[in-house]
Amino acid sequence: MNASTTTKGTGGPAQSEDDVLRWEERYRTYGELTGQLAWVTNAEGEVEEDIPLWRTYTGRSFEETKGWGWLTSIHPDDAERVARRWKKAVITRTPYETDYRVLRYDGV
Numbered sequence: 673m674n675a676s677t678t679t680k681g682t683g684g685p686a687q688s689e690d691d692v693l694r695w696e697e698r699y700r701t702y703g704e705l706t707g708q709l710a711w712v713t714n715a716e717g718e719v720e721e722d723i724p725l726w727r728t729y730t731g732r733s734f735e736e737t738k739g740w741g742w743l744t745s746i747h748p749d750d751a752e753r754v755a756r757r758w759k760k761a762v763i764t765r766t767p768y769e770t771d772y773r774v775l776r777y778d779g780v
Contacts, residue, residue, distance in 0.1 A: 696721075711742075717762035731777025747773035 702710055711723045718739045726737060730745040737745070746754050750772040761768035 713762075715762075717758060729776060730774065745775050747775060749773075 709725050711719055712721050714720050719742050722734045743751050743755055754772045757770050
């Protein structure tokens with residue numbers, strides 16, 4: 673499973689509600705068409721929108737995934753590194769790119 677993350681609310685020019693809705697629809701469509709997972713976080717790096725593909729793959733509910741809960745679906749050998757890099761990217765507002773293993777709904 674490939675994942676792509678973007679953060680909203682990090683400053684920059686004000687956007688209209690229509691702009692934000694178009695932007696969010698573009699990311700949803702991207703995930704559906706490419707099979708890649710994309711999610712949107714708040715300025716603190718917390719997942720705040722439902723990610724149906726993530727729920728299907730991991731078997732975890734939105735309640736389990738929101739905030740920083742998504743880290744519980746990362747392979748234990750990768751989770752600390754992933755969290756550290758994600759937090760750094762959020763704080764420094766720099767691009768985030770890393771590889772990690774996501775645990776499937778059956779634990780594999």
